[in-house]
Amino acid sequence: MKDERKQVIVRMKPELLEKLSALADREYRSVNGEIEYLVSQAVRTDGGSGAYPSEFFDGASAFIWDGEERELLPMRSTDPVRLTDLKRYEDEKAVVVKNTLAFLNGLPAQNVLLYGDRGTGKSSTVHAVLNEYAPRGLRLIEVKKKDIITLPRLMNAISDGGDKKFIIFIDDLTFVEGQDNYGELKAVLEGSALHLGNLLIYATTNRRHLIKETAEDRKNDMHESDLRQEQMSLSDRFGIVVTYLDPDKREFIDILRSILSDRGITLPEDELELRAERFCLEKGGRSPRGARQLADIIECETRDPAALS
Structure with missing residues (x-):
């Protein structure tokens, strides 16, 4: 194995060797992870296909796509x-x-679109699904909105993924009318690459219409009609839309109680309700994220102060 890696490193392009020498400056990966990454890059560039070898995806369950650096x-x-x-x-x-x-x-x-207000658990659902099924070959690739235009290159990069299944995850998806990248996403969602069986797109949004209107759009009836058609056309590319609604007062208390129970904490019902209502008034709304934040506060208050020193 060491001999094989020597041969691979010898074949590295100069820019990859420069990256290898700058290992200590890369904060988002461990040294071992960086070396594995660069070796994979060497194999990838040597083959000329632009695709990562299937072994590359054994080292992690989640990845970030850097569209600028590809x-x-x-x-x-x-x-x-x-x-x-x-x-x-x-x-x-x-x-x-x-x-x-x-x-x-x-x-x-x-393809799945998870729609709802912030803090309702849309992104957490996607990450929880990954954690549940990563042992079965599920992999997640996070793509920033600005990098959507490079999705065809990403698809090529994972084309040799072997038996892995990939979810491309786009968090907080919205577009301003006139942006080019929403057209790229539409093309990808209806393209043949998604029918190969190893790739899906999961996205979250807190807007019912993925393309934002501007004040100028609303002044022009014909343009507004065209924009509405574009909004519907993009949303329709997702075969499943899952809606996450904010919890009501009773549901928020139930969520809070359940989180506290998992942590071995019990409060009298009247105190629980009072704390929950006061917290929601201060925050200006209810969400599962807020319930977890309040549970953290209560846990700190109820634990032995000596344990926090």
Whole structure:
């Protein structure tokens, strides 16, 4: 193995050798992870296909796509959330899990849009699904909105992924009318690459219409009609839309109680309700994220002060 790696490093392009010498300056990967990454890059450039070898995807379950550099970067740490950590939204989670299982089993599966207010658990659901099924070959690639225009290059980069299944994850997806990258996403969503069986797109948004209107758009009736058609056309490319609604007062208290119970903390019901209502008034709304934040505060208050010193 060492001899093989020597040969690979000898074949490295000069710019890769420069990267290797700058290992200590790269904060987002460990030294070993960086070396593995550069060796994979060497094999990739030597082959000339632009695709990462399947072994590259054994070293991590989640990656970030750098569209400018056209590189996949293994994520050193990911959100450890599990499906059981996500309180409420059982039906919503079940839809995402069922679709992901179909995907892993080679059955027809859909691109998924998770819509709802901030803090309702959309992104956490995607990460929890990854943590559940990474041992079965599921991999997640996070793509920033600015890099959507480079999605065809990403698809080529993962084309030799072997038996791995890839979810391209786009968080907080919205566009301003006139941006080029939403047209690129539309083309990818309806393109043949998604029918190869190893790739899906999961995206989250807090806007019902993915393309924002401007004041000028609303002044022009004909343009507004065209924009509405574009909004519907893009959303329709997602075969499944899962809606996450903010919890009401009782649901928020139930979520808070369940989180505290997981941590071995019990409060009198009247105190729990009072704390919950006061917190929501101060925050200006209710969400599962807020319930978890309040649970953190309560846990700090109830633990032995000596343990916090």
